[in-house]
Structures are given as structure tokens and as C-alpha cells.
Amino acid sequence: MKTKVPPRFLGYVHLDNLVYITEEGEVLIKPDQKITVKGVADIEDGDDDEDKEVENICKNDPYADLRKSTDEEKKDDDDDTSQQSSLNNPNNEKYEKMIKMVPRPLKDHMPDFYLKPLIKLFEREKSGNSITTSSP
Amino acid sequence: MTYVILLHLLQLASVAITDDKPNTLKKVSKANPWQKEALKIITGSKQDAYKPLSSILRDHFGLTLDCHIDVSGIDRGRPLDTQGYIAHNDELIVLSYRCTTSALDWITNLSTTSSEWEPDIDIALGHAGYCSCLMGYDLPHFCGGISKENGDNIKKPRVHTGFYNNFLHTTPMILEHIAPLLKEDQKPRKLMVVGHSLGAGIATLAACYFILNFEWELLPHQLVCVTAGAPRSVKQNMADIVHERLATLRPMDKAFFCRVVLNEDVVVRVVYLLLSGPLYEYLYARVFFFVVLNHSFVDTPSTFEDKSTTKISGICASG
Numbered sequence: 001m002k003t004k005v006p007p008r009f010l011g012y013v014h015l016d017n018l019v020y021i022t023e024e025g026e027v028l029i030k031p032d033q034k035i036t037v038k039g040v041a042d043i044e045d046g047d048d049d050e051d052k053e054v055e056n057i058c059k060n061d062p063y064a065d066l067r068k069s070t071d072e073e074k075k076d077d078d079d080d081t082s083q084q085s086s087l088n089n090p091n092n093e094k095y096e097k098m099i100k101m102v103p104r105p106l107k108d109h110m111p112d113f114y115l116k117p118l119i120k121l122f123e124r125e126k127s128g129n130s131i132t133t134s135s136p
Numbered sequence: 137m138t139y140v141i142l143l144h145l146l147q148l149a150s151v152a153i154t155d156d157k158p159n160t161l162k163k164v165s166k167a168n169p170w171q172k173e174a175l176k177i178i179t180g181s182k183q184d185a186y187k188p189l190s191s192i193l194r195d196h197f198g199l200t201l202d203c204h205i206d207v208s209g210i211d212r213g214r215p216l217d218t219q220g221y222i223a224h225n226d227e228l229i230v231l232s233y234r235c236t237t238s239a240l241d242w243i244t245n246l247s248t249t250s251s252e253w254e255p256d257i258d259i260a261l262g263h264a265g266y267c268s269c270l271m272g273y274d275l276p277h278f279c280g281g282i283s284k285e286n287g288d289n290i291k292k293p294r295v296h297t298g299f300y301n302n303f304l305h306t307t308p309m310i311l312e313h314i315a316p317l318l319k320e321d322q323k324p325r326k327l328m329v330v331g332h333s334l335g336a337g338i339a340t341l342a343a344c345y346f347i348l349n350f351e352w353e354l355l356p357h358q359l360v361c362v363t364a365g366a367p368r369s370v371k372q373n374m375a376d377i378v379h380e381r382l383a384t385l386r387p388m389d390k391a392f393f394c395r396v397v398l399n400e401d402v403v404v405r406v407v408y409l410l411l412s413g414p415l416y417e418y419l420y421a422r423v424f425f426f427v428v429l430n431h432s433f434v435d436t437p438s439t440f441e442d443k444s445t446t447k448i449s450g451i452c453a454s455g
Contacts, residue, residue: 012250012296012368013375014395015340019142021398027139095169108401111150111174111235111332114364117398118143119177 025117145362146396148197149330149339150174152220152232155204156188164237171237189221199223199230202313207305212263218302218338220331222313229317229327231310231342233335235365251300252292253374255345259307264300293374295344296367299337303345310342324356336366336395343393344370347381352390359391365401 020028099107107113153171154161165172175185179192190201205220219234251264258264317325327346331339343361352359370378378393385391 013370013372014366014368015344015370015375015378015393017392017394019394019396021396023399095173098169105400108399109333109365110170111146111153111364112170112177114146114332114396114398115143115150115174115177118139118146122140122143 021114021117025120027117027121142362142394142396144197145328145330145360146332146364147178148230148232148328149332149335149362149364150178151189151192151197152234152331152335153237154189154192155206155219155221156190156201161186168237171235193221193223197223197230199225199228203309205233205306205309207302211301211305212266215298216302216305218306220306220335220338222309224313224317224325226323227325229314229325231314231327231329231339233306233331233338233342235331235333235335249297250294250371251297253295253300253344254292255304255307255349258300258304259311263304264297291373293377294371295341295374296337296369299334299341299367299369302334302338303341306338306342307345310345318350318355318357320355322356324358326358326360329359329361330363331366332364334367336363337369339363340366340369340393344374344378347378347385347391352385353388355390358389359385361393362396363394364396365398366395 022028099110150171153164153168154175161172161175172182172185175192176182179185179187179196184192184195187195189204193199193201200223202222202224205218205222208217208219210216217237219237220232221230223230223232314327316322318327329339329343329346331337339361340363343359346359350359382391382393
């Protein structure tokens with residue numbers, strides 16, 4: 001939400017290079033060039049064409065093909081881990097229940113949601129399932 | 137920079153939510169339980185999440201806490217509520233700002249006025265200046281326009297007044313704890329300016345201050361700014377100056393700015409849905425009316441492209 005305020009029609013802009021994390025937890029660097037990070041990658045300067053890059057991703061979802069192969073695997077992993085964490089930690093279950101009621105745009109602004117995909121990526125790489133920067 | 141460093145920096149931004157005072161996290165997490173969750177993720181356990189900030193920084197990041205930033209209240213009619221910390225070790229200096237936690241923070245977030253970027257004057261003054269949002273525009277006097285002193289016709293770059301004021305109140309700590317570490321005779325270090333949400337807005341302006349006020353070409357240090365869920369905090373004329381400076385320093389590997397956006401954080405579906413209907417037209421008409429009256433208020437009228445409701449509907453429909 002914050003990334004859209006204050007409104008652009010008042011002349012405000014963003015400054016820096018964009019790194020975009022998708023709903024599926026993929027980290028996209030230079031989203032306009034469709035570079036997906038699945039392992040260690042350099043985050044370099046890209047075209048900073050404001051939010052057009054992000055809007056295009058939301059509209060066209062150019063990464064659908066790229067994700068297809070790993071979607072099912074990821075879903076299984078997620079189910080397992082969420083069940084485990086709920087069993088181990090009842091407080092977490094309460095939090096997860098509460099968070100389910102929060103609308104997605106607000107949820108996506110929360111710090112823990114920012115950290116989780118990057119941690120997942122890090123753990124995936126540590127376990128040896130990594131692929132270096134790739135582009136479709 | 138690798139995403140591992142990115143993760144590290146987002147963690148450093150998230151831990152700004154706590155400090156060394158007893159029960160800070162407890163108080164904050166009553167209204168913001170996700171902050172506790174983030175700290176649990178970072179520290180690995182609930183017990184560690186409640187530890188003082190200095191312990192977390194020492195145990196998990198190998199950093200020594202130099203100072204807490206804590207400025208809050210109303211100053212000259214302006215809401216102030218800025219927290220954060222400065223820490224360092226032999227390789228890093230970290231300046232981290234806390235995100236939105238209070239009503240005063242929301243007043244800052246919702247503010248849309250801009251002020252001229254003149255830290256040399258405003259740091260001494262301690263704030264952006266009285267009626268700073270009216271300064272620097274060629275408005276007629278009956279519209280509230282105030283002429284600049286000395287007949288200065290060159291328009292200064294403009295930044296978000298709320299974030300700028302919050303940043304200005306933290307400069308005494310920056311000058312005391314960071315400036316000495318950035319001297320030429322110091323060990324080469326990376327200055328990491330980080331923040332999430334409101335903290336990201338303030339961090340962006342702090343990074344602007346560092347990039348424009350230090351001669352990075354001559355210093356042995358590097359400047360890195362990483363923000364998460366950052367609001368827009370500068371106007372185009374400020375962005376142009378910073379991008380130009382970045383273009384010089386980037387090939388020398390001296391400065392790097394990065395903005396992380398998670399999924400729909402950037403696409404405000406709720407607000408867009410509201411704004412794509414009659415309410416938006418109403419607001420648009422009001423703003424347009426204001427701009428016609430004060431034609432110089434908006435630096436780049438072309439930004440009204442944002443009105444494109446078809447584009448907005450497309451984004452909404454995609455979800």
C-alpha cells in the first residue's frame with residue numbers, strides 16, 4: 001500500500017532499483033527483463049520506469065510458464081511446513097488464523113511477509129536445490 | 137549485491153521495531169502482531185525476539201549499537217514519531233528506521249505536501265521551515281505563495297514534508313555517530329541505510345542526504361540503501377539529481393539504492409477500486425481544479441496519466 005502513496009499525480013516518484021517479490025515468493029530482479037532469482041544473483045541497476053514494471057507483471061504474469069513446473073512441488077512443501085509449524089506452536093496457529101482474515105494488499109506490507117520468501121530462497125539454496133539467475 | 141545481503145538488510149530494517157527499553161516489543165505488537173512475528177523469524181524464537189535491541193544486534197548481526205533514535209511528539213504543530221537505531225562494526229555502519237506503529241506515524245504517511253530540499257539550512261533550523269510546503273512555488277500572493285529570499289529563481293528539489301521533517305530530527309544523531317565513521321582516515325565500511333514502510337520513506341531521504349553531501353569518490357566507504365514497502369518520498373526534480381549522482385557512483389561501486397516490493401503491496405487494490413469509481417472522479421476533479429488555479433503546483437502534469445482507470449481495472453482484474 002505504502003508504495004503507492006503519496007499519489008503520483010502530486011509529483012512524487014520512487015528513487016531506486018526495483019526488486020519485486022511475487023505471490024509465489026519468487027524474487028524478480030529487473031522485472032521488465034524477466035530475470036528470476038532462484039539462487040545467488042547480482043541485483044544490478046535496472047530501468048527505473050517507476051511502477052510500470054510491477055503493473056505489467058500483475059497484468060500479464062509473464063512468469064506463469066516459469067513457475068508451472070515448480071508450483072505443485074511448492075504447494076506440497078508449504079502444506080507440510082504449515083502443518084508442522086501449527087502443531088509445534090499453538091501461538092503461531094492463532095497468528096496464522098488472524099492473518100488469514102487480513103486483505104492481501106495489507107498482508108503484503110507486513111515485515112514478516114517480506115522476510116519469508118527471501119528466507120525460503122536462502123533455505124532452498126542451502127539444501128542444494130538452487131539454480132542461478134535465469135531468464136525465460 | 138546478492139539476495140542474501142538483501143535478506144540481511146531487510147532483517148536489519150525489521151529489528152528497528154524494538155529497542156533497549158523494557159516491553160517495547162510487547163507494546164508495539166499489541167496493535168502490530170506481525171512485528172513480533174518478524175522478530176521471531178529473525179531471532180529464531182519468541183524468547184529471543186523479546187531481547188533488547190543491543191543484544192539482538194550483537195548476537196545475530198555482530199553489530200554494536202551506537203544509539204537509539206527516538207523522536208516523538210508534536211513539534212511546531214507537526215507530528216513527529218521517528219524511531220530507529222545506528223549501529224556499526226568493522227565492516228558496516230547501519231542506519232535503520234522503524235515503520236509505522238502509531239497514529240502520529242499515520243498522520244505523516246497521509247501527508248502529501250512537499251518541501252524544498254535544503255538540509256544545510258534546515259538541519260540548523262531543526263525542521264523544514266514554516267509554511268515550507270508553500271516555499272519555492274511561483275504562486276501569486278493571494279494563493280499563499282511566498283517568494284524566496286534573495287530573488288532565487290532556481291527551483292530547489294522537493295521532497296515529502298513529513299518524511300523530511302522526521303529525517304531532519306534524526307540528523308543530530310547521524311552527525312554524531314555516523315559522520316565520524318565516514319571520515320577518510322576510517323576503515324573502509326559500507327553504510328547501510330535501511331527501513332520498512334514509513335521507515336523506508338525516511339531512509340530514502342537519509343540516503344539522499346548521504347549521497348549528496350559526502351564525496352564518495354574520495355572516501356574509502358560505500359553507500360547502500362535498501363527499502364521495503366517504501367512510500368514515494370521525493371519529487372521528480374529530486375529523483376533526477378539523485379539518479380545523476382548514482383550514475384556517477386555506481387560504476388565505481390560506491391553507491392547502490394534498491395527498493396523491494398512484495399506482490400500486491402504495490403498495487404493497492406482496495407484504494408484503486410475506490411478510486412476507479414465516482415469518488416476518484418470527484419477527487420480528480422478537485423485536484424485538477426487546484427492545479428488549474430495554481431498551475432505550478434504539480435511539477436509534471438503528465439503524471440495525470442495515472443487517471444487511466446482502464447489500466448487500473450486491468451490490474452484489479454488480474455487478481
